[in-house]
Amino acid sequence: MNERVRTSESENAASTVSGRDPYADGAPDWERVELRRMLLLGLAFMALFFSFGLFLGGSLSGMGGMVVVSLVLAVAGIIMLGMRPVLLKRHRREVVRWKKDNHVQCEYCGGTNHKDDHRCHFCGAPLR
Numbered sequence: 001m002n003e004r005v006r007t008s009e010s011e012n013a014a015s016t017v018s019g020r021d022p023y024a025d026g027a028p029d030w031e032r033v034e035l036r037r038m039l040l041l042g043l044a045f046m047a048l049f050f051s052f053g054l055f056l057g058g059s060l061s062g063m064g065g066m067v068v069v070s071l072v073l074a075v076a077g078i079i080m081l082g083m084r085p086v087l088l089k090r091h092r093r094e095v096v097r098w099k100k101d102n103h104v105q106c107e108y109c110g111g112t113n114h115k116d117d118h119r120c121h122f123c124g125a126p127l128r
């Protein structure tokens with residue numbers, strides 16, 4: 001872990017200075033994904049809430065337009081809820097890809113090493 005931080009500091013000094021680059025240390029940023037998922041949940045909740053209100057108001061007052069808008073909002077809310085697992089899956093794919101791109105497996109002991117390492121952390125064997 002420390003190894004990764006140390007090498008990424010020298011590699012990505014520029015992006016560290018310019019602000020918080022989610023890929024500054026190479027790893028996909030879980031917090032950012034979680035924030036988006038929270039945001040989607042909030043927006044979806046709001047859309048469904050207003051949809052319900054418009055549906056009630058529209059059906060009670062007999063205004064078909066309000067009912068139509070409420071249905072559109074309901075669909076939007078459901079789509080936003082559906083996006084949450086999609087974001088999660090995409091993040092997991094990114095993590096897997098990042099691990100594959102930045103780590104090498106030792107041929108001898110199977111230990112996971114950083115791609116820039118020359119020798120295995122675990123058994124000391126030279127890495128390809």
Ligand SMILES: [Zn+2]
Nearest residue numbers: 106109120123
């Ligand atoms: Zn090894």
